[in-house]
Amino acid sequence: xxxxxQFLEYLLTPSTEVFIIxxxxxxxxxxxxxxxxxxxxxxxxxxxxxxxxxPAAGKTxxxxxxxxxxSAAATHTSQIPQSVELTVSDDHGATTFRExxxxxxPGSHRKFLLVDTPGHGKLRNQHAxxxxxxxxxxxxxxxxxxxxxDDGLADAASFLxxxxxxxxxxxxxxxxxxxxxxxxVLIAANKLDLFTALPASLVRSNLEAxxxxxxxxxxxxxxxxGVGVDDIGSExxxxxxxxxxxxxxxxxxxxxxxIEVDVIGGSVLDGKVDKWWDWISDRI
Amino acid sequence: MLDTFEILTTSGVVLWSRTYAPVNPxxxxxxxxxxxxxxxxxxxxxxxxQPAASNPLYKADQHTLKWTFVKELGVIFVAxxxxxLHLSWIDKLVDNLKTIFIDLYGDQLKKPNTTxxxxxxxxxxxxxxxxxxxxxGSLNTARPxxxxxxxxxxxxxxxxxxxxxxPPGLKHRGKAQNNSQERPSTAESTPNTSRPSTPSGxxxxxxxxxxxxxxxxxxxxxxxxxxxxSSGDEAPARKTKKAPKxxxxxxxxxxxxxxxxxxxxxxxxxxxxxxxxxxxxxxxRSTAGxxxxxxxxxxxxxxxxxxxxxxxxxxxxxxESAEAKNASKTETKGGLxxxxxSTISSLFRNVVxxxxxxxxxxxxAMKGMxxxxxxxxxxxxxxxxxxxxxxxxxxxxxxxxFESIDARIAKAMEASLTKMLTPTSSLDLLREIxxxxxxxxxSMRKPRPYVISIVGVNGVGKSTNLSKICxxxxxxxxxxxxxxxxxxxSGAVEQLKVHVRNLKELTEREGGRVEIFEKGxxxxxxxxxxxxxxxxxxxxxxxxLIDTAGRxxxxxxxxxxxxKFAKFAQPDKILMVGEALVGTDSVAQARxxxxxxxxxxxxxxxIISKCDTVGDMVGTLVSIVHATNVPVLFVGVGQHYSDIxxxxxxxxxxxxLSNS
Ligand SMILES: Nc1nc2c(ncn2[C@@H]2O[C@H](COP(=O)(O)OP(=O)(O)OP(=O)(O)O)[C@@H](O)[C@H]2O)c(=O)[nH]1
Ligand SMILES: [Mg+2]
Numbered sequence: 001x002x003x004x005x006q007f008l009e010y011l012l013t014p015s016t017e018v019f020i021i022x023x024x025x026x027x028x029x030x031x032x033x034x035x036x037x038x039x040x041x042x043x044x045x046x047x048x049x050x051x052x053x054x055p056a057a058g059k060t061x062x063x064x065x066x067x068x069x070x071s072a073a074a075t076h077t078s079q080i081p082q083s084v085e086l087t088v089s090d091d092h093g094a095t096t097f098r099e100x101x102x103x104x105x106p107g108s109h110r111k112f113l114l115v116d117t118p119g120h121g122k123l124r125n126q127h128a129x130x131x132x133x134x135x136x137x138x139x140x141x142x143x144x145x146x147x148x149x150d151d152g153l154a155d156a157a158s159f160l161x162x163x164x165x166x167x168x169x170x171x172x173x174x175x176x177x178x179x180x181x182x183x184x185v186l187i188a189a190n191k192l193d194l195f196t197a198l199p200a201s202l203v204r205s206n207l208e209a210x211x212x213x214x215x216x217x218x219x220x221x222x223x224x225x226g227v228g229v230d231d232i233g234s235e236x237x238x239x240x241x242x243x244x245x246x247x248x249x250x251x252x253x254x255x256x257x258x259i260e261v262d263v264i265g266g267s268v269l270d271g272k273v274d275k276w277w278d279w280i281s282d283r284i
Numbered sequence: 285m286l287d288t289f290e291i292l293t294t295s296g297v298v299l300w301s302r303t304y305a306p307v308n309p310x311x312x313x314x315x316x317x318x319x320x321x322x323x324x325x326x327x328x329x330x331x332x333x334q335p336a337a338s339n340p341l342y343k344a345d346q347h348t349l350k351w352t353f354v355k356e357l358g359v360i361f362v363a364x365x366x367x368x369l370h371l372s373w374i375d376k377l378v379d380n381l382k383t384i385f386i387d388l389y390g391d392q393l394k395k396p397n398t399t400x401x402x403x404x405x406x407x408x409x410x411x412x413x414x415x416x417x418x419x420x421g422s423l424n425t426a427r428p429x430x431x432x433x434x435x436x437x438x439x440x441x442x443x444x445x446x447x448x449x450x451p452p453g454l455k456h457r458g459k460a461q462n463n464s465q466e467r468p469s470t471a472e473s474t475p476n477t478s479r480p481s482t483p484s485g486x487x488x489x490x491x492x493x494x495x496x497x498x499x500x501x502x503x504x505x506x507x508x509x510x511x512x513x514s515s516g517d518e519a520p521a522r523k524t525k526k527a528p529k530x531x532x533x534x535x536x537x538x539x540x541x542x543x544x545x546x547x548x549x550x551x552x553x554x555x556x557x558x559x560x561x562x563x564x565x566x567x568x569r570s571t572a573g574x575x576x577x578x579x580x581x582x583x584x585x586x587x588x589x590x591x592x593x594x595x596x597x598x599x600x601x602x603x604e605s606a607e608a609k610n611a612s613k614t615e616t617k618g619g620l621x622x623x624x625x626s627t628i629s630s631l632f633r634n635v636v637x638x639x640x641x642x643x644x645x646x647x648x649a650m651k652g653m654x655x656x657x658x659x660x661x662x663x664x665x666x667x668x669x670x671x672x673x674x675x676x677x678x679x680x681x682x683x684x685x686f687e688s689i690d691a692r693i694a695k696a697m698e699a700s701l702t703k704m705l706t707p708t709s710s711l712d713l714l715r716e717i718x719x720x721x722x723x724x725x726x727s728m729r730k731p732r733p734y735v736i737s738i739v740g741v742n743g744v745g746k747s748t749n750l751s752k753i754c755x756x757x758x759x760x761x762x763x764x765x766x767x768x769x770x771x772x773x774s775g776a777v778e779q780l781k782v783h784v785r786n787l788k789e790l791t792e793r794e795g796g797r798v799e800i801f802e803k804g805x806x807x808x809x810x811x812x813x814x815x816x817x818x819x820x821x822x823x824x825x826x827x828x829l830i831d832t833a834g835r836x837x838x839x840x841x842x843x844x845x846x847x848k849f850a851k852f853a854q855p856d857k858i859l860m861v862g863e864a865l866v867g868t869d870s871v872a873q874a875r876x877x878x879x880x881x882x883x884x885x886x887x888x889x890x891i892i893s894k895c896d897t898v899g900d901m902v903g904t905l906v907s908i909v910h911a912t913n914v915p916v917l918f919v920g921v922g923q924h925y926s927d928i929x930x931x932x933x934x935x936x937x938x939x940x941l942s943n944s
Contacts, residue, residue, distance in 0.1 A: 056313070060296040064399055073399070076309065077316040078296030080358065085397040113397065116295065120321050121708040126699065150726070154719070158712060217714035220760050224932035225895070225919045 048083070048113040048136045049280055052128045052163060053143035054156045055119035058190040061268045062143065063116040066277070072268050078118040081127050087111050088281040112138070112284045121155075125162060132166045132183075139184050139283035140167070141276065146189040146265065147197040149206060157210035160187075161218075164211075164254065164261075165241050171257040182258035186279045193267040200265035204251070207263075212249035215241050285371060285418065287347065287364045289410070291385060294320075294358035297399045300385075300406050307364050311344045315351070315362065318342070322708065324913055343367060350374050352382050356680055357393045361385070373417040380417070383606045384409050384599060412595050641678050641689065649689050650675050653697060660940050661903030663871055666910035673700055698937055701906065705933045707915030711889065714760060720856065721826045733820040735828045737769070737813070737853060738891075739846065740861035741873055742834035745893040745920065747776070749861050750829050751783040753918075755925040757827055758787060758796030765825040767816035768802035769809045769849075772833040777802050780831060790925065799825075809833060809845065813853035830855065837876035847882040857888045859917065862908055864898045871911045878912045889917035892931075896921045900939045905931075 011018060051059045055077065065072035067084045087109040113136075117127040131137060142163060144156045167183055189203040198206070219240060242253030251261035262279065266272045290301040290312065318324045319342060342349040351362040361382045363374055385406060386393075392401045650671050657667040674696045683692045716734070723729040736753070740746045750766070757764050766784060770776035784800045791798070801816040813830050820828045830853060835842035850858065860877050862870045878887045892905055905916050916931045 064297055067399060074298040074301065075296045076290075076292055076298065077313045077321070079294040079316065079320055082293075082295030082297070082399060083397050084399060118296070120317060121710065122321055122703050122706045125706065126702050154712075154715065155709065158710065158715075213718070214712065214715060217712055217718065221712065221714055222756060222918070222928060222930045225921065225929035225935045 045136060046085070046111055046113045047138045047284055048115050048131070048134065049138055049283060050128070050131045050140045051114060051116045051143065052124065052140060052159070053119055053188075054124075054145070054152055054159055055121075057119060057143040057145045057156075058268045059116050059119060059143050062141075062188075062190070062273060062276075063114060065268050065271065065273065066114060071271065077120060078116065079120070079123065081115055081117045081131070083113045083115040085111055086114050088284050110284055112280075114280075124159060128159075128163060129166055132163070132170065137183055138181065139186065139280065141186045141188050141280070143188045143190055144203065144207075145191050146200075146203050147191045147194040149198055149203060153206055153210050157207055158214055160207065161211055161214050161241060164259070165239065167259055168241060168254070168257045171259065182260075184260040184262070184283065185254075186276065187261060187263040188276050189263060189265040190268055192265045192272070193270045197265075200263045203265070204263040208248075208250050211241065215249055285365065285369065286374075286377075286414070287366065289363045289377075289381070290361075291381075291403075291406075292360050292362070293393075293399070294360065295399065299359070299389075299401045300403050300410075302407070302410055307347060311347055311349070311364065312362060314344060315342050315349050316360075319351075320360075321703075322913060350378050352378050354382065354386060355676065357386065357390065359385070359393060373420060377413055377417050380413050380599075380603060381410060384413070384602050387602045387606065408595055409599060412599055416596075640680060640682050641692070643679065645689055646675050646678060646693075649693050652690070653693055656943075657903065657906075657940070659901075661898070661901040661907075662940075663903070663907035663910070665871075666903075666907045669910065670697065670700055670704070670906075694941060698941060701937045701940060702933055704906065705909055705916065705936055707889075707917075711915075711917055716856075717757075717762065717827060733765070733817065733825050733828050735817055735830065735853060735855040736857045736859060737830035737832060737849075737855040738859050738861060739832050739877060739887075740834060741837060742773075744834070744861045744863050746834060746861050747779055747783060747831055749891050749893055749918075749920055749928065750831050751787060752920065752925055752928040754783075754798060754829055755787055755790065756928065758791040758798055759794050761795045762826040763797040763824065764799075764827045764829060765816060765820045765823070766798065766800050767813055767828060767830045768800060769813050769816075769830045770833040771803070771805050771807045771809050771812060774805065776831075776833070777804070787925070797825075810849040810852035813849060817853060837873040843876065843880045846877075846880045850881040850885050858885075859889050859891050860887050860914075861891045861893055862904070864892050864895045864902060864904045864919075870904050871907045874908045874912050874914070878914060887912065887914045889915050891918040891920060891928075892916055893920035895919040896927075900942055902936055902939050905936055906940065 051063060053059055060075040060078050060082070061072040063082065063084055064075065066086055089109050115131055117131065118124060132140070140163065142160055145152060149156065164185070167185070170183070187203065187207065189198070189200045191197050192199070242249050243256060246253065251263075254261055264275045264279065266274075266276055285304070287305045288301060288303040288307050290298055292298045292301075292312075339351055339353075342351065346367055347364050348367045349362055349364050351360060353360050361378050363378050365371055365374065385403070388406070388409070389401055389403050392403075653674070654667050654671045657670065658664065662670075674693060677696055677700075678692065681692070683689065720734045721731055723731060738746050738750045747770075754764050754766060766780060768777045768780050770780075780802070781800060784798055787798050801812075801819055803812045803815070809832060816830065817828050819825075832846075832849065833842070837843065858881065860874065862874060874887075874890070881887075890908060892908075895902065898904075905919075908914075909916060916936075919929050919931050921927045921929055
């Protein structure tokens with residue numbers, strides 16, 4: 001008790017030490033809190049490439065192939081997104097992903113995150129949309145299974161429609177404030193090793209045709225719940241993908257919104273992914 | 285014996301696998317989407333690291349899957365074997381391998397931004413466990429055949445009794461206990477055989493359900509028959525084996541009971557005893573193994589595999605220490621809490637975030653969330669399950685900077701709700717109709733009319749919603765035939781005729797065409813529907829909308845006619861109309877309707893009417909989707925023909941989480 005009393009007395013008498021300690025606390029505490037927060041928040045400023053697409057397109061396979069460099073791991077349905085840190089080289093020291101995957105690859109490097117997302121219908125929109133909103137995003141690889149595009153066309157196209165529309169809205173919103181970096185889309189036609197697979201050019205035309213039909217039917221579809229009658233006029237233009245009122249859809253129309261769409265074929269199984277890798281390298 | 289064993293992450297990468305006979309990858313893919321993503325089947329919702337024995341079996345045509353899951357590391361362990369086999373040691377194999385794998389590679393699994401886990405050495409551990417458990421299992425092959433048969437029966441049951449109601453701890457508690465009391469007489473000849481049969485016994489109870497009543501009675505009969513037989517010729521042997529075990533089981537019970545919460549006391553007590561039992565078993569055997577080396581490990585050492593011996597020791601010490609850790613965790617709980625420093629730092633973290641969430645933190649906040657959901661008219665069952673899911677997900681998670689616990693919970697709840705309400709495949713009705721009435725030239729299908737039928741209880745607005753959909757189709761210039769399938773209630777046909785007349789007037793300019801197909805009263809609805817579809821095909825209609833008689837969901841006679849109806853009319857979509865109103869038993873209705881179309885056919889979606897009258901209290905939507913796994917497609921928002929909307933998940937989730 002006695003000690004406490006003395007201590008209190010000491011604290012309350014204005015002396016140099018007390019002032020100095022007090023001042024130190026006042027000035028240092030914010031700094032400490034700042035560093036504490038900076039240290040605990042995850043390091044997110046690496047540029048990222050998003051990997052999306054319908055189920056079983058080969059997204060996770062591509063991710064593991066690029067990470068391991070030699071061959072892809074076996075995979076099953078994904079439930080959560082998975083990001084992987086990869087390196088591209090600045091000065092063409094390592095031209096292929098195989099070299100880049102080695103730790104001692106020559107040249108100088110830049111790191112980026114490749115983010116794989118689940119393709120299951122219940123999960124994909126949620127994850128894809130949060131990543132599209134992120135400002136570290138540099139590009140989107142939309143993967144489709146070119147061998148099953150006959151059956152899977154409607155599904156593949158409707159998800160692609162959602163993704164492109166989200167990108168279009170993002171650019172649209174950016175026009176008023178600072179313009180976000182343009183985000184390009186690579187449509188990776190996978191599984192070209194199978195003989196039933198369609199070549200990239202056919203994948204392109206099929207998707208364009210289907211996107212056009214979806215655009216048509218969505219414009220005529222029912223309103224979403226929660227959309228009032230008053231919003232109808234203003235909302236309309238927003239949900240139209242590409243050039244407004246145009247008859248046919250083509251990926252070229254997305255240029256209006258600073259979105260380039262490329263369609264490139266390849267095969268994860270055969271390791272023929274160099275063109276995709278080049279595309280990714282250009283984005284970083 | 286085993287077909288394949290895989291260790292995979294929730295992100296979909298197979299970390300390690302061993303294949304004895306190739307299994308189609310779709311088996312495991314379907315398993316993942318059914319159990320983890322769509323959470324079909326009641327108990328599915330992946331419970332964290334509970335032993336494989338208490339996870340329900342998953343069956344896929346010829347295969348049975350046994351699995352366990354470690355949530356915080358996102359790793360799934362799954363063993364696949366032929367359903368014909370009865371592998372008594374499989375649960376233990378899965379559990380032990382889980383313990384070993386986590387112990388060896390847990391650190392690697394925690395690394396962010398990589399999918400590589402160096403685990404090639406796991407081969408040896410797997411081989412060791414496989415050999416050890418298989419040899420211990422083969423000692424028991426002289427099991428009474430009746431048991432194998434019995435659990436086969438259970439399994440069939442489990443397979444077909446689709447989507448049993450949630451695990452209502454209270455409801456089946458009594459029965460589960462019965463089972464476990466019965467068990468000793470049938471199956472407890474050795475500890476190993478008793479384990480797999482107990483959970484399937486539990487499952488039998490969970491899977492009880494209307495249409496399978498017959499089957500389960502049969503199963504029960506067999507069980508009853510088999511009990512006296514097996515106990516007759518095994519009794520003396522069992523007695524001697526059980527006597528020394530009794531003592532150990534006692535302590536296990538002791539601390540198992542302490543930490544149980546009251547609600548599920550019996551249920552979890554059964555499991556707890558089993559786990560600790562099994563683990564103690566391991567301990568016992570490993571200590572025994574050192575002393576009496578020649579008895580059970582003799583074969584191995586005689587082949588001169590000295591390396592294996594070391595591995596054995598290592599494996600056993602891993603399993604032992606995991607067991608010890610488990611035990612100490614339950615004992616020293618609560619000792620540290622309350623010291624001043626940690627309280628202050630936790631307060632600090634509460635404000636700036638970065639706090640690791642514990643059970644106590646969550647419990648209170650989750651109660652608030654549960655009440656909130658109940659206020660929004662979500663059924664208790666669904667609210668509890670949602671909250672449990674979120675709590676499990678958040679346990680041990682760190683909050684972000686300046687993020688309060690409540691905000692974190694709201695975020696997780698939003699994600700859960702979105703996942704639950706989002707349909708597996710989204711519906712673009714017009715697009716789908718087009719692809720049926722004008723199939724692409726490359727697909728060899730013939731054009732045919734698209735058939736939608738509407739079902740529901742009396743007075744929910746079936747005809748009104750049917751007319752709304754019709755109006756929408758007419759606006760898009762489709763030719764629609766409305767079939768009056770309500771041949772039961774007088775005035776139903778006339779009511780439809782009025783609607784058709786109105787619709788004709790309203791859409792004259794738009795260019796659609798609508799007619800009614802009716803055969804008066806008293807006829808068989810299924811036949812009327814079938815004729816309507818044929819007529820539509822002949823007359824060049826695009827869409828057939830079939831109205832059906834409203835029926836009470838507990839009216840057996842009328843409900844059973846739905847199966848014939850589905851078979852005759854072959855609808856592309858069966859939609860059920862439900863009400864958003866408070867106080868209706870929508871959930872029971874939805875469940876009964878969903879299971880009344882015969883095997884392999886369920887509802888395709890719901891139309892929820894009267895959504896404009898409930899404001900933010902849209903909880904009924906959640907309860908219905910939770911109970912049936914069938915998505916809500918449309919919502920009715922008013923009295924006019926145009927007052928029907930596509931169901932927007934975002935809209936519903938916002939309403940559910942809004943504070944007002
Ligand atoms: N023939 C062939 N098969 C491939 C190729 N790429 C991937 N696959 C196979 O396709 C299947 C699905 O691959 P995943 O990578 O799991 O697909 P995903 O896109 O991640 O699927 P979700 O996670 O469900 O969205 C696997 O069985 C792969 O082996 C390829 O180039 N050729
Ligand atoms: Mg995947």
